[in-house]
């Protein structure tokens with residue numbers, strides 16, 4: 001089917017607006033704002049090799065990670081786009097220590113959504129031309145409309161998400177998102193700046209033969225995870241599995257979502273709570289994966305049911321095909337007996 005006969009994302013958002021009772025269109029406008037920012041960031045990412053925007057800026061974020069120029073650029077684009085459209089009352093970003101309070105142009109705090117995001121995940125891949133991504137998570141505020149946003153608006157369990165998605169700046173630019181009614185993927189036709197429905201109603205295969213983990217940390221993994229990795233490598237049944245690790249969460253999870261597979265970022269001695277952030281990496285990826293029929297766990301509990309206590313808290317993260325996550329939890333449980 002020619003791309004220009006496929007449904008555009010704008011048409012899709014309007015069509016699906018009726019999924020929400022009493023919809024006022026604000027969530028649709030929010031998603032459209034994220035799309036607009038995604039187009040701008042995509043343009044810069046594609047040009048990064050040609051203009052002086054690659055490399056570190058000499059500062060570090062709250063995680064203590066060197067901030068890349070594109071990290072901060074993406075952060076600023078998404079924040080400016082959302083602030084200027086008076087749809088959200090607050091934003092939390094990997095690039096900011098605290099959350100950002102947003103007042104409307106009428107100086108009110110009448111907006112009802114908060115957005116949490118990793119503006120450019122996998123940024124260490126930028127200067128070696130490997131795909132990177134943006135991850136976002138949307139919640140209805142808890143605090144009263146008309147008052148300034150509070151930390152409790154951001155520290156909600158993942159099951160409360162109103163929407164979640166990622167933009168993948170890969171061989172093509174894609175946005176994949178859910179509002180709780182399934183998962184759909186759209187691919188950007190950069191010649192005309194429109195996203196077209198390329199992956200309708202995405203389903204994560206219950207099984208897969210790919211495992212994604214940084215095996216350089218193997219010696220520091222919990223015993224159960226070491227045993228699971230050896231299980232993946234055994235010559236038995238449909239194994240050995242294939243090891244694929246891009247080092248970019250969005251890319252690894254996107255491949256596993258489509259083909260089946262599992263992504264693992266375990267706790268280690270150095271990082272007892274793992275590396276990945278619960279609020280703006282794990283929860284959105286977990287919401288998307290579950291909506292597509294997969295699973296996401298911290299090894300014992302469903303990611304979406306974890307109660308956050310800090311904005312940038314980390315969690316061990318296992319995400320992908322349902323039966324593979326079940327097997328990981330089985331190996332962990334056997335070692336904890």
Ligand code: P6P
Nearest residue numbers: 121122123124214247248249250
């Ligand atoms: P490591 C990127 O920094 C990231 O947050 C994810 O995108 C990626 O999967 C992971 O960290 C890579 O971490 O320790 O294996 O380099």
